[in-house]
C-alpha cells in the first residue's frame with residue numbers, strides 16, 4: 368500500500384500506462400493502415416480485371432416436392448427476379464418484402480415499381496431494408512408513395528450495443544412473401560449486379576412452409592416498426608412439419624439457431640458435408656465440427672469464391688485454410704465469378720438455404736433466416752447443384768497453399784484480429 372502511494376512509483380505507473388496506450392494506438396493504426404492498403408490494392412486488381420467480363424451460369428431452377436410444399440431452387444438471379452416480380456404483380460392481399468441490400472439501379476427500380484403498383488391496387492405492402500447496407504443508395508430512391516409501408520432498419524439504434532446485445536445486429540434477411548401462398552428466401556439481395564454476374568442460391572416455397580417466412584417477417588415488423596406503421600396479424604401455425612422449417616437469428620430475442628443448425632448437421636454427418644459460402648470464416652466450434660467430420664471419414668467440401676468482393680474477409684478466411692486442408696477438408700475455389708450462396712447439404716438427407724454466412728456477423732450478430740429442409744429429394748437437388756458448381760472450381764491443394772509467399776502468410780496473421788468485425 369505504501370508503495371502505491373509512493374510518488375515515484377505512481378509516476379512510473381503513469382509512464383507505463385502512457386506507453387501501453389501509445390503501443391495499442393500504434394498497433395491499431397498499423398492494423399487499420401494495413402487493412403486500408405489491402406483494400407486499395409484489391410481495388411487496383413479489380414480495375415485490371417473487371418468482374419463484369421464474367422457471367423454466372425444461367426441455370427434453370429430445379430423443383431422438388433417436400434410433403435405439401437413445392438420447393439424451387441434458383442441459382443440464377445435474372446430468372447429468380449422475374450418470378451419474384453411476377454409474384455408481386457399477382458398479389459391480391461399482401462406483399463411482405465425484406466432485403467438487406469436494395470440497390471437503386473434498374474433491378475431495384477423494377478422491384479420498387481412492382482410494390483408501388485401492388486399498393487396502388489389496394490394490396491397491403493410492407494417493405495424492410497437495412498439502413499446501414501443501403502447508406503450509398505440515394506435517399507430519393509428510398510422514398511415510397513404513402514400506400515407502401517416502409518421500415519428502414521435504423522443505422523444507429525437506441526441503447527448501448529456493447530452493453531445490450533439485443534440492440535445489435537443488422538437486418539441481413541432477404542425474404543419475399545405474397546398472400547401467404549408463396550415465399551422466397553436465400554442469398555440474393557436486390558440489384559442488377561446480382562442478376563447475371565453473381566452465383567447465388569434462393570428458394571421459392573409454395574405450401575404451408577410459407578408460414579415460416581411470413582412469421583419471420585411479421586415478428587420482425589411488429590417488434591421494430593416505428594409508430595404510425597400498422598401491426599401485422601400474427602397468425603400462428605397449425606401445421607407442424609419438421610421437414611421444412613426456418614431457423615431465425617434474432618438478436619433482440621438473443622437467439623442464434625442458424626449456428627446450431629450447422630453444428631448439429633455436421634455432427635450427424637456420416638458421408639458428405641458439402642457447403643457453399645461467399646464469406647467463410649468458421650469460428651472455433653464450426654471449425655472443430657468440420658475437422659471432426661473429416662476425421663471420421665466424411666467427405667467434407669467447401670466451395671468458395673476464388674476472390675470475393677470483400678478482400679479483408681478473404682484474407683481473414685484464408686488464415687484458416689491451412690488448418691482445414693491439413694484436416695482433410697477439401698476447398699474448391701470458384702473461378703472468376705462471385706459465389707454468394709449460403710447453402711449446405713449433408714448425406715443427401717439434409718439441406719439448408721438461407722441468408723446467413725458462416726462468419727461471426729451472421730452466426731452471432733445479425734438478423735438472419737435459413738430454411739432447413741430434411742428431405743432426400745431436396746438434398747439431392749442441392750447435391751446436383753454442388754456437383755455442377757464443382758465444374759467451375761479448381762481444388763486448392765495443401766501443397767499449393769503451403770507454397771504461398773511468406774508475406775501473404777504474415778498478412779493473414781496480421782489481419783486475423785479483425786475477425787470479430789467480419
Ligand SMILES: O=P(O)(O)OC[C@H](O)CO
Pocket residue numbers: 467468539554556645676677724
Ligand atoms: O451481406 P451479404 O452476404 O448479403 O453480401 C452483401 C455483399 O457483400 C454486398 O457487398
